[in-house]
Amino acid sequence: MPTNIDNRRIVKISETIAETPTVKTLVFKDTLSYFAEPGQFLMVWIPRIEEIPMSVMINSKEGFAAVTIRKFGIGSTSLFERKKGDLIGIRGPYGNRFKLRKKYEKILIVGGGTGLVPLLRLATMAINKKIKSTIVMGARTKTEVLFEKLTKNIISGTASSLFVCTDDGSYGIKGTNVSEMTKIVRNENFDCVYTCGPELMMKAVVDIAKQNSIPVQASLERYMKCGIGICGSCCLDSSLICQDGTIFDGWQLSKMLEFGSTYRDKDGQKIKFA
Amino acid sequence: MSVDDKNFKLSVDIDEITLRNPTMLASGILGISQSIFERLYDENIGGIVTKSISVEPMKGYPNPTIIPLSGGSYLNAVGLSNPGVIAFSEELSQNKNIPIFISLVGSSEKDFAKMIKVFDSLNIIGYEINLSCPHVSKMGMEVGDDPEAVSKIVSTVRKNTKKPISVKVGVGSVDVIELARTAIDAGANIITAINTLRAMSIDVETMMPILSNRIGGLSGTAIKPIGIRCVYEISKNLKVPVIGCGGISTWQDVVEYMLAGASAVQIGSVLGSAGPGIFNSITKDLKKYIERKGIMKISEIVGIAHKY
Numbered sequence: 331m332p333t334n335i336d337n338r339r340i341v342k343i344s345e346t347i348a349e350t351p352t353v354k355t356l357v358f359k360d361t362l363s364y365f366a367e368p369g370q371f372l373m374v375w376i377p378r379i380e381e382i383p384m385s386v387m388i389n390s391k392e393g394f395a396a397v398t399i400r401k402f403g404i405g406s407t408s409l410f411e412r413k414k415g416d417l418i419g420i421r422g423p424y425g426n427r428f429k430l431r432k433k434y435e436k437i438l439i440v441g442g443g444t445g446l447v448p449l450l451r452l453a454t455m456a457i458n459k460k461i462k463s464t465i466v467m468g469a470r471t472k473t474e475v476l477f478e479k480l481t482k483n484i485i486s487g488t489a490s491s492l493f494v495c496t497d498d499g500s501y502g503i504k505g506t507n508v509s510e511m512t513k514i515v516r517n518e519n520f521d522c523v524y525t526c527g528p529e530l531m532m533k534a535v536v537d538i539a540k541q542n543s544i545p546v547q548a549s550l551e552r553y554m555k556c557g558i559g560i561c562g563s564c565c566l567d568s569s570l571i572c573q574d575g576t577i578f579d580g581w582q583l584s585k586m587l588e589f590g591s592t593y594r595d596k597d598g599q600k601i602k603f604a
Numbered sequence: 605m606s607v608d609d610k611n612f613k614l615s616v617d618i619d620e621i622t623l624r625n626p627t628m629l630a631s632g633i634l635g636i637s638q639s640i641f642e643r644l645y646d647e648n649i650g651g652i653v654t655k656s657i658s659v660e661p662m663k664g665y666p667n668p669t670i671i672p673l674s675g676g677s678y679l680n681a682v683g684l685s686n687p688g689v690i691a692f693s694e695e696l697s698q699n700k701n702i703p704i705f706i707s708l709v710g711s712s713e714k715d716f717a718k719m720i721k722v723f724d725s726l727n728i729i730g731y732e733i734n735l736s737c738p739h740v741s742k743m744g745m746e747v748g749d750d751p752e753a754v755s756k757i758v759s760t761v762r763k764n765t766k767k768p769i770s771v772k773v774g775v776g777s778v779d780v781i782e783l784a785r786t787a788i789d790a791g792a793n794i795i796t797a798i799n800t801l802r803a804m805s806i807d808v809e810t811m812m813p814i815l816s817n818r819i820g821g822l823s824g825t826a827i828k829p830i831g832i833r834c835v836y837e838i839s840k841n842l843k844v845p846v847i848g849c850g851g852i853s854t855w856q857d858v859v860e861y862m863l864a865g866a867s868a869v870q871i872g873s874v875l876g877s878a879g880p881g882i883f884n885s886i887t888k889d890l891k892k893y894i895e896r897k898g899i900m901k902i903s904e905i906v907g908i909a910h911k912y
Contacts (some may be wrong), residue, residue, distance in 0.1 A: 336672035340809035373668075377810045381667035404669070417810055421672070554679040555682060556670035562634035562655075563685075568643040570634075571878055597661040598636040598687040 333361060336558070338375065343414055344394070348546040349476050352411050353444065355387055355398045359419060363395030367427030369453035369526075369549050369577045372397065373557040375419030376412070380405030383402050383554045383572070385447040386423055386525075388454055398476075424557050425576045427575045428452045429549055434461050434521040438544070440535045441513050441591045442468045448576075449526050454484055463490040464514060467506030468527070472500040472577025478518050491542050515542045522547065530603055533590030536583055552593055563594065613894060615885060616650070616903045618845045618867045619768045620791040621729050623650040623703055626858060626889045626902060630849050630872030631656055631707040631732060631772065632680075634798050634880075636687060638695050639769035645702045646713045649883040652693070652702060653796075653870060655707035656734040659718050666721075666816045671805065677851060678873045681820030682741040697780060699727045705770065709734040711742045715758035716849070718763040724769025730767045733758065733792070735783070736799035738773030739820050743840055748783060749776045755790045762791030774799030775828075775830060775910040784838045797834040797868065799829055824873040827851045832864045840910050853878070855889035865907040 341358035348354055363372060366386035374397055375381045382405040387396035395484060400564045401410040429446065430437070435542065437456055441449040446467055456463045463485065467468035469475045474496075481492050494502035495510050503510055508531060511523075525535040526549040539546035552571045559573035569575065583589050592600045614625035618833070628651040634640050635655030646654065658742045664685025671679050686692065698703065706723050708731055720731070732880075735748035747753045754771075761769055771787035773780055775798055800821025805814045814833050831850025839846045848866030852858055853874035861869045874882055894902050 334674075337674070338671070338807070349662065369841060375668060375814070376806070377812045378816075379666075380816075381669075419807065419810070419814075428645055429718045443705075555664075555667055557683075557878065558670075558672060559879055560633055560670055560873065561677070561682065565634070565637045565640050568637075568639040570640075594636070596663040597685050598655070599661060599691045 335422055335424065338419045340417050342421050343412055343418065344417050346412070346414055349398065350474055352401045353398060353476060355396050356412060356418070357389050357394055357396040358418070359394050361393055363420065363423060363604070364393050366395065366423040366451070368455055369428045369448045370423035370425050371422045371557070371576060372422040374409065376408050377417065377419065378403060379408045382406065382409070383557055385549070386451065387428045387447045388451050396594045398444050398447050421564070422557065424572060426574070428524055428577055430456055430459065431521070433520070435522050436462045436464070436518075438511065438514065438520040438523045438598065439463055440466045440507050440525045441466070442507055442521065443476065445527030445549070447526075449524060450477060450481065450484065452524055453481070453490070456516070457484060457490055459490050462488070464518070464520070465490070466493045466495065466507045466510050466514065467522070468497070468531070470497045471602070472496055475501055507531070508538065511535060512538055514546065520544050529590055529593075536580060540580055540584070547577050548583060549576045550574065550578060550589070553596060564597065565594070612901065614890060614902050615867050618847065619648050620624050622766055623777060623868055624652040626862065626891070627634055627735070627883050628847065628868055628870045630870035631684065633872040633875055635707070636692070636695065638698055641699070641702050641704065644880055646885060647880050647883045648887050649868050650703070650868065651705065651729070652864040654707050655686050655703045656684055656707040656737065657686050657689055657692050657719065658684060658709050659689055659715050661691065662686055667818060668814055671814055672876060673805065674879070675825055676874070677822060677824035678726075678876060679803055679815060679820050679822055679825040680800065681815045681817035683817065684737060684740050684743060688875045689722050689906070691725060693722050694884055696726050696728065703729045705730045705732045707732045707772070709737060709743050710757070711747065713756050715762050716757055717764050718802065720761060724765050724767065728767070730769060731761060731765065732770045732772050732796055733761060733786070734772050736772050736776065737821070737866055739802070739817055748774060751778060751782070753787050754783065758787050758790035758792050759871045768793045770794035770796045772799055773795040773869060774833070775801050780834050781837055781841050782844055788842060788844050795838055795842070796849055798827070798831045798840055798850045801830065804805050820872055823850070825851050825853060828857060835866050836864040836909065839907055855886045855893060858886060859892060859905065862902070863907070863909040865910065867903070867906055897906070
């Protein structure tokens, strides 16, 4: 097994899974990625196009891992268009991980869109450790609901449960994952809340967790060039998302003035979240 | 800046500047955020050089822009991405006590004059002029390889500020000593040597260059002996303060640069493996070294190798 995560591996896409019309999962064989901790990310090279940070997606086959892409910018659209047999480069996995404490018995997982990727790796690990996981996933509308079947497989035969919400009510529970979370924490106690998704959603999840005195961990995202603590592009206050994160706990987040407020664009200027 | 007794042993003077220790952040690394500068200062860094700032914001090249190579070396072609003079002066406006050099990059004297007009009232200790970025056309090294342009730019900067000016030189087509001499003659106080060296990496499976810009600059462990040679030659021939830069990852590397003639050093690429805590550990080890050697003050070792 290779041990230097900085070494770029060129991997062949062994399978592509269309998750929604705009979201696709690319599966490849890579031992380091297979053993990635929940929340870690890869720097994915799309030759002659881009290199982008992507959370490591789980795959059922031993020795395999995946990335899940939403078609958005030049890099992600180009990655989305890759076919079975195409070559991509990966380095990593980088970053810290979601922490599951030994004493935890019940956790709440709140994810939106492709933010579910690290959370599914976490849920798999939690369920293997017999920790009861309540998973709340949100999407704007029915066609954008991601990973429902996969999640049902992960939790089947366990005490864990899944809530699917759509903003427009076209599928599952009508409303946001945040409003559903608010209802759930009113009636049930949790040892920790885990979240990943759009930053303003995460900000709301973190605030609700704090109001209910539940520990919380969030996986944050910023533009990255290097992924290894050199370029500084991903700074959020005095933290580097790539090296100190991507996961921060409620205490760390409470000191970050930029969380849910501003991000930096490619040239480093601060932009307010709309 | 005053240096208290606790820091006396490691403090260094570069021209009229006193730093509490010789370790500085190299330009281009983590260099856009005041909060990050504060964190590095808490990690006992001696001084900061910002990312190179241009008049207008620059987005830089698409990724891959920075790639780790084997053995502690790195290849980059970031393309001088930076927030531009206006946003960056706002970023630094809260700076109180951190010794910051602003790195400047431009293609004409006018660019530099414009930037200094904005930056000169900030709480900063000086400027570093980037004449050696090896991978952006009409900026950096293309200017550095043109002695007339170097002379014009440095004298323009000199006319517009009383603050110390360092000129960052690299290994281009003009001899590094001649380039340094031109900069000093035009009014620079300090020479920073060296920048990255033009380099390239090609992936054997896809058969494609990895950097989006194809060619970039090599930094890290591989370039250290070249940096040592340049610092040695410049300080020996020109008798000017030199800041050494290139491939420093341990306290021994800092000492080696100082023995070659560097008054202070800049550290960059190693942050990719060691993180910001590296400044704390290196300065602790430097203190142990001078105590073990019976040296009163680290600045006493600057240029000792010239004697032999």
